[in-house]
Amino acid sequence: MRDxxxxxxxxxxxxxxLGSWASRTPALTEQVHASPGVFGLALLGASVGMLAAAAVSGRLIERAGARAVVAGSTAMVAVSLVLIGFAPTVPLLAGALLVIGASVGMLDVGMNVAGVAVERRLGKPVMSVFHAGFSFGALAGSLAAGLAAGHGWSPARHLTVAAVVAVLVLAVVIRAVPGIRPGHTEEPVVTPARAPIRRPVLWLLAAVALCSAIAEGASSDWSALLMTVERGVGQGAAALAFAGFQLVMALTRLAGPVAQRRFGPTRCLAAGATLAAAGLVAAAAIPVAAVGYAGFALAGAGLAASFPLALSLAGDAGKRGDGTGGEREIGFVTAVAYTGFLGGPPLIGGIAQATDYNVAFVFVALIAALILPAAVAARRSRRREEAAVMVGR
Structure with a gap:
């Protein structure tokens, strides 16, 4: 199998x-007898776990290699799926969600480091294709969860089957995942050997990923409510806004390498930010249901490249002369971006409660538009770093 x-x-x-357990939240709520507010606090455990794990994953991958971290974290994801399915109380469910959040956070960094390694071997951008795989996997998990629920499967039965499938697939592919423990014998190629927190270019790339995470999370969590509350469509039809957003994002990511080779990463980020902001403003400002669906589809297309490109550029910023490196840089950008998934949804919910969903999504559009100046500034900061290293030599 190819890497x-x-x-x-x-x-x-x-x-x-993600699609497997997140789509069973109604059944899980009933299983642990939780009110919406209490269940929301339990869900917070997943976000906290993701943020904590992402912050330390870079150094762990430097020591053990991406392949070992991908294998271990995927196995932990499988175990935590079973724990979620069998959790009888809110505290136990919150603990299981904390474990799966930490596992996914570690897996995210590991798989993106492996993705950067493949990009370096191929000599062309393919990170957006890998992220399309995530989108298609989430859609498949959601569809499978719907089938399981429709046939009366309990979360325990369904998530146990999902865990077994994950372990079996992992056993087939893990040997082809790149990331044997690096030797780290060389310094970075064109960057000073500094901690990620001291490098402006990484903060700017983290800003790109953060804005993307907030906009993506808001579109996923609140698009259906905008369509039902502000546009008056039924719940079933409102769900199509999220489905369209995810599907268009996945398809656009498949076409990402062609666009990146032709226009470059910064232009792709700028164009995507403009498209996403325009789509979100249209969905919020024009009180027509059809425009809402089209707006969220445009937002999916515009945001498709932001997160994968930010991580790819972060990995490139840490590249060493021997072709390794970038683990800590990817971990840093991912950790900052996860604060968007953690704080974005309640922020948007607070704005919507104080005003309405239309105003809230105009705010989301402004956040998406900030990707453009952050991407341009990141490119300039990167060039300054390169120039400083060349002068030092």
Missing amino acids: RTAVFTVFALNGLA
């Missing part, structure tokens, strides 16, 4: 796990 196929499969497994 490219293996990494794509790992991304899809991550998405499959």
Whole structure:
């Protein structure tokens, strides 16, 4: 098996796990007898786990290699799926969600480091294709969850089957995942050997990923409510806004390498930010349901490249002369971006409660538009770093 196929499969497994348990939240709420507010606090455990794990994953991958971290974290994801399915109380469910959040956070960094390694071997951008695998995996997990619920499967039965499938697929692909423990014998190629927190270019790339995470999370969590509350469509029809957003994002990511080779990463980020902001403003400002669906589809297309490109550029910023490196840089950008998934949804919910969903999504559009200046500033900061190193030599 080629490493490219293996990494794509790992991304899809991550998405499959998310789609599997997140789509069973109604059944899980009933299983632990939780009110919406209490269940929301339990869900917070997943976000906290993701953020904490992402912050330390870079150094762990430097020591053990991406392959070992991908294998261990995917196995942890499988175990935590079973724990979620069998959790009888809110505290136990919160603990299981904390474990799966930490596992997914570690897996995210590991699989993106492996993706950067494949990009370096191929000499062309393919990170957006890997992230398309995540999107398709999440869609597949959601569809499977719907089938399981429709046939009366309990979360325990369904998530146990999902865990077994994940482990079996992992066993098939793991040997082809790149990331044997690096030797780290050389310094970075064109960057000073500084901690990620001291490098402006990484903060700017983290800003790109953060804005993307907030906009993506808001579109995923609140698009259906905008359509039902502000546009008056039924719940079933409102769900199509999220489905369209995810589907268009996945398809656009498949076409990402062609656009990146032709226009470059900064232009792709700028164009995507403009498209996403325009789509979100249209969905919020024009009180027509059809425009809402089209707006969220445009937002999916515009945001498709932001997160994968930010991580790819972060990995490139840490590249060493021997072709390794970038683990800590990817971990840093991912950790900052996860604060968007953690704080974005309640922020948007607070704005919507104080005003309405239309105003809230105009705010989301402004956040998406900030990707453009952050991307341009990141490119300039990177060039200054390169120039400083060349002068030092």
